[in-house]
Amino acid sequence: MFDIEREISDTKIRLCLDCGKCTVVCPIAQHDSEFNPRLIVQRRLTQNSSNPQDETIWECLSCYMCVERCNYRVKFPEFIHGLRAEALAEGAQLQCTRGGALQALQHLMAREELQQDRLNWLPQDIELTEQYDTIFFVGCAPYFDIVFSDLEVNTLKGVEGALRLLNRVQVPFNILANERCCGRDLLLQGDREGFLALARVNMEEFERRGVKKIITNCPECHYTFKADYAKLPGGTAIEVAHLTEVIAPLLQSGELSLGELEKRATYHDPCTLGRCSRIFDEPRHILAAVAGLDVVEMEQSREKALCCGASPWVYCGAVNREVQEQRLAQAEAVGADILVTSCPKCQIHLRCCQKSGDGTVPRVEIQDLAYLAARSLDSGGEAID
Amino acid sequence: MSRSAAHLVVFACNWDGLTCIEAAAQAGLSYPASVRVVRVSCLSRVHQGLILKAFELGAAGVMLLGCKPGNCQFDVDARYIAGEYEKARMLLRLLGLGEERLVLCHMARSDGSGFVKQVATFAQEIEQMQPAVPARA
Numbered sequence: 001m002f003d004i005e006r007e008i009s010d011t012k013i014r015l016c017l018d019c020g021k022c023t024v025v026c027p028i029a030q031h032d033s034e035f036n037p038r039l040i041v042q043r044r045l046t047q048n049s050s051n052p053q054d055e056t057i058w059e060c061l062s063c064y065m066c067v068e069r070c071n072y073r074v075k076f077p078e079f080i081h082g083l084r085a086e087a088l089a090e091g092a093q094l095q096c097t098r099g100g101a102l103q104a105l106q107h108l109m110a111r112e113e114l115q116q117d118r119l120n121w122l123p124q125d126i127e128l129t130e131q132y133d134t135i136f137f138v139g140c141a142p143y144f145d146i147v148f149s150d151l152e153v154n155t156l157k158g159v160e161g162a163l164r165l166l167n168r169v170q171v172p173f174n175i176l177a178n179e180r181c182c183g184r185d186l187l188l189q190g191d192r193e194g195f196l197a198l199a200r201v202n203m204e205e206f207e208r209r210g211v212k213k214i215i216t217n218c219p220e221c222h223y224t225f226k227a228d229y230a231k232l233p234g235g236t237a238i239e240v241a242h243l244t245e246v247i248a249p250l251l252q253s254g255e256l257s258l259g260e261l262e263k264r265a266t267y268h269d270p271c272t273l274g275r276c277s278r279i280f281d282e283p284r285h286i287l288a289a290v291a292g293l294d295v296v297e298m299e300q301s302r303e304k305a306l307c308c309g310a311s312p313w314v315y316c317g318a319v320n321r322e323v324q325e326q327r328l329a330q331a332e333a334v335g336a337d338i339l340v341t342s343c344p345k346c347q348i349h350l351r352c353c354q355k356s357g358d359g360t361v362p363r364v365e366i367q368d369l370a371y372l373a374a375r376s377l378d379s380g381g382e383a384i385d
Numbered sequence: 386m387s388r389s390a391a392h393l394v395v396f397a398c399n400w401d402g403l404t405c406i407e408a409a410a411q412a413g414l415s416y417p418a419s420v421r422v423v424r425v426s427c428l429s430r431v432h433q434g435l436i437l438k439a440f441e442l443g444a445a446g447v448m449l450l451g452c453k454p455g456n457c458q459f460d461v462d463a464r465y466i467a468g469e470y471e472k473a474r475m476l477l478r479l480l481g482l483g484e485e486r487l488v489l490c491h492m493a494r495s496d497g498s499g500f501v502k503q504v505a506t507f508a509q510e511i512e513q514m515q516p517a518v519p520a521r522a
Contacts, residue, residue: 096434098432098434099432099433100434100435100437101433101434101437104437104438104440104441105480107441108437108440108441108480108482109480114480114481114482115481116480116481117478117479117480117481118479118481143476143479146472146475146476146479147433147472147476
């Protein structure tokens with residue numbers, strides 16, 4: 001049951017001072033004057049039942065830029081997720097990207113009896129442990145690479161790179177053959193029931209296998225396990241780490257050294273890894289450890305990093321495209337050959353912008369951080385390409 | 386076929402595909418009652434999202450029924466559907482549901498008996514597989 005009072009208290013929305021700083025920094029509001037975070041709140045709080053649904057709630061990117069700027073850290077994106085849940089309960093129809101393929105996949109993955117066949121890509125030389133104490137959570141990369149094959153994205157390369165890095169530093173891990181999507185996109189689009197179904201099957205599997213620690217390469221999985229699964233019964237028992245948190249300290253202590261790459265690169269902070277999980281330095285430490293790599297910062301970086309223009313696979317239009325073009329232009333402005341990111345979704349969205357643009361969109365290469373780091377590993381034969 | 390048999394969804398193109406089903410009906414031929422026909426303007430309208438949605442809603446198999454090469458009303462032939470069909474098959478394989486649950490058939494106009502034969506064989510194959518959705522208690 002949707003309870004607006006609970007949403008209000010959970011998100012501290014009454015602390016909103018009406019100052020409008022959220023709107024100033026909101027990437028959507030910059031391109032679409034109809035979209036105004038503050039007014040969405042106001043409209044909903046003064047709503048009577050005859051008011052029509054607020055259509056602009058679907059435009060929010062959940063980039064958390066507004067929370068970053070808000071003096072009271074009002075959880076505006078989470079309030080929006082609540083409004084979306086309310087709209088869905090009232091029968092709103094989602095405008096899904098890719099014809100709803102990702103939503104359908106997530107719902108199908110929530111079936112308990114499902115026995116996926118999702119590890120065919122796993123290279124034979126990757127060493128896995130017998131036990132499941134520590135697992136590497138692959139995420140949806142095997143599915144993304146098929147759904148978005150026309151964009152020529154290869155998010156599995158990032159996963160493969162992550163596994164090679166972990167093998168190199170001898171961090172033991174195993175992989176679950178039947179892991180499901182973490183459910184973050186369903187949560188963001190307001191499908192709380194769908195999210196809970198996925199969380200339930202995942203958590204049951206973690207418990208059955210005796211998982212104590214999860215390492216992920218996808219920032220979305222990382223944050224979902226850490227923040228959202230933790231709110232569910234029994235959800236706090238597992239330690240969650242992002243790959244960069246595991247690798248960066250080993251580089252600093254000298255236990256791992258990376259190879260060489262004569263390029264200029266810039267790091268694109270994924271919103272979820274940066275503003276949500278507060279991981280800003282570790283990815284930069286990894287890039288700094290690649291010899292010859294000239295690392296430059298874009299106009300907006302770290303806490304102020306611009307979103308890739310993503311949505312949880314709903315409502316992607318001209319405004320999103322403008323945000324993406326703006327981000328790619330920022331990378332071009334600093335003369336980067338490679339835009340490095342650690343989120344498969346950022347990769348997909350920016351790539352989509354390059355692919356479907358009119359040819360004037362900057363062609364900067366987009367690479368996964370783990371892939372780039374693993375590629376630079378210097379001992380012959382082990383580098384992947 | 387028993388009433389409880391799992392549903393098969395046939396996405397039929399409005400032109401040659403649908404005429405096969407109509408011809409079967411006019412000729413009084415019968416095909417499994419589990420078949421649900423969804424009429425689309427052209428198979429190029431069907432994408433991976435729609436195919437997966439059918440499975441999400443409980444279909445045990447999906448048949449894409451379109452025109453023979455060269456007969457497409459819109460001159461797009463298999464250009465779009467071939468890619469989407471391949472993607473959907475790979476996704477079904479990953480999901481562990483099995484790629485055999487999706488078939489692509491190109492049929493000549495008004496081939497009623499051909500359609501009945503194809504769909505009955507498909508229904509039989511699906512019946513022999515593990516259920517995609519186990520019966521709810």
